[in-house]
Amino acid sequence: MRTVLLITAAAMVIVAHAADAPQVPQVPHYALDQSKSTLAFSFVQAGAQNQGRFTRFPVNFDFSPDNLAAGHLEVVVEMGSLDTGDQERDDTLRGADMFAVTKFPQSHFTATQFAKTATGFEAVGKLTLRGVTRDARVPFSFRTATENGMTVGYMNGKTSIKRLDYGVGQGDWKSTEWVGADVGVSFALRLTAH
Amino acid sequence: MAILNTKRRWGAVSQLLHWLIVALIIVQVTLASMADDLPSGMKKLSLLARHKSVGITILMLAILRLLWRWMNPTPALPQTLRSWEQSLARLTHVLLYVLLFAMPLSGWTMSSARGFPVSWFGFFQLPDLVPKNKSLYEALLMTHSTLAWVLGAVVALHVAAALKHHFMLKDDVLRRMLPFTNTTQGPKT
Numbered sequence: 001m002r003t004v005l006l007i008t009a010a011a012m013v014i015v016a017h018a019a020d021a022p023q024v025p026q027v028p029h030y031a032l033d034q035s036k037s038t039l040a041f042s043f044v045q046a047g048a049q050n051q052g053r054f055t056r057f058p059v060n061f062d063f064s065p066d067n068l069a070a071g072h073l074e075v076v077v078e079m080g081s082l083d084t085g086d087q088e089r090d091d092t093l094r095g096a097d098m099f100a101v102t103k104f105p106q107s108h109f110t111a112t113q114f115a116k117t118a119t120g121f122e123a124v125g126k127l128t129l130r131g132v133t134r135d136a137r138v139p140f141s142f143r144t145a146t147e148n149g150m151t152v153g154y155m156n157g158k159t160s161i162k163r164l165d166y167g168v169g170q171g172d173w174k175s176t177e178w179v180g181a182d183v184g185v186s187f188a189l190r191l192t193a194h
Numbered sequence: 195m196a197i198l199n200t201k202r203r204w205g206a207v208s209q210l211l212h213w214l215i216v217a218l219i220i221v222q223v224t225l226a227s228m229a230d231d232l233p234s235g236m237k238k239l240s241l242l243a244r245h246k247s248v249g250i251t252i253l254m255l256a257i258l259r260l261l262w263r264w265m266n267p268t269p270a271l272p273q274t275l276r277s278w279e280q281s282l283a284r285l286t287h288v289l290l291y292v293l294l295f296a297m298p299l300s301g302w303t304m305s306s307a308r309g310f311p312v313s314w315f316g317f318f319q320l321p322d323l324v325p326k327n328k329s330l331y332e333a334l335l336m337t338h339s340t341l342a343w344v345l346g347a348v349v350a351l352h353v354a355a356a357l358k359h360h361f362m363l364k365d366d367v368l369r370r371m372l373p374f375t376n377t378t379q380g381p382k383t
Contacts, residue, residue, distance in 0.1 A: 046243030047313025048320075085309045085326055088234045172236035178243065179236075 027064035027071065030153050030191035037189040039077065044180030052084035061191055065142065071114040073123050077107045097170040104130050129166040151193035158186035195373060199266040203370040208266065211259045212371060218252050246305060247315045253298035260291065272365050286352055293345045300341060304334035
């Protein structure tokens with residue numbers, strides 16, 4: 001009888017926890033403060049470093065350094081919002097041979113695995129760019145602050161991707177002679193807790 | 195042929211610099227006019243990248259040339275020239291030197307204003323001379339192409355004068371800038 005009660009109690013506890021877990025978020029949820037955030041890229045064009053950025057890239061981030069297992073990151077980049085400061089080059093980048101924004105208007109980075117590193121954290125997930133999805137690891141730093149009574153998170157980092165892995169560069173642009181294969185990506189995000 | 199200039203004749207270094215720059219200017223005009231006809235794309239990008247690298251090369255050679263000119267005697271103009279002809283000759287040469295600097299510098303500044311940094315054949319990247327500025331870029335584009343036409347006109351005058359000296363005046367003004375010709379006799383009388 002006693003054993004049965006114990007087992008029943010234990011089962012109830014397990015069931016209660018299992019039911020609770022998805023309903024009560026264990027970690028804060030952050031959304032992007034677009035006006036105070038940057039997502040930039042750099043590339044070698046004809047031997048010289050050039051820069052560009054995206055101006056619309058919604059981010060949703062569930063994260064607490066104390067509970068990495070509950071972390072979830074979703075970044076959607078509106079590819080049409082790219083800006084290299086040159087209309088002609090932007091049009092080329094939006095075109096079919098490069099980002100093909102009509103066919104692939106968004107790129108995604110989704111991560112559900114997070115790890116602590118010597119300098120910060122690492123998000124392990126999948127990057128979808130120009131319709132190609134590949135595993136990607138993005139190192140980042142994260143700190144929170146209280147501003148006007150509101151919790152904000154600052155997320156910074158940089159990584160590098162090989163554009164041809166995602167088919168960015170068709171036809172002539174497959175050559176890396178005039179536009180380099182490696183594209184640097186850096187971000188400085190201001191996130192507000194909701 | 196002597197390495198250094200003499201009062202009579204251009205030395206090997208001066209001749210090499212002169213003819214090398216002539217060849218590179220022909221390359222520049224060719225690259226620019228090929229690029230002008232193309233829509234934006236890889237081909238245009240590569241032609242203009244080479245145009246910029248060759249332009250920077252000309253700038254470096256022009257600096258060497260000016261230094262070399264200061265370190266060497268300059269062969270004298272023929273005595274037979276009238277004073278206005280001497281002035282015109284000097285003015286033409288000054289203009290040619292000014293343009294050898296103005297062309298690459300306006301091109302480099304124009305690239306900076308456009309926001310496309312210049313690289314020298316991919317070996318090193320040059321600093322931007324001005325921050326990105328669209329209206330400055332447009333003004334410099336106009337300047338660069340106007341100067342190209344001015345250079346064309348001054349070169350035409352320079353070539354016409356050299357040919358006149360050679361075929362009509364029959365002096366050694368052209369020959370003294372040519373290798374493998376004998377000018378030790380001086381002007382024919």
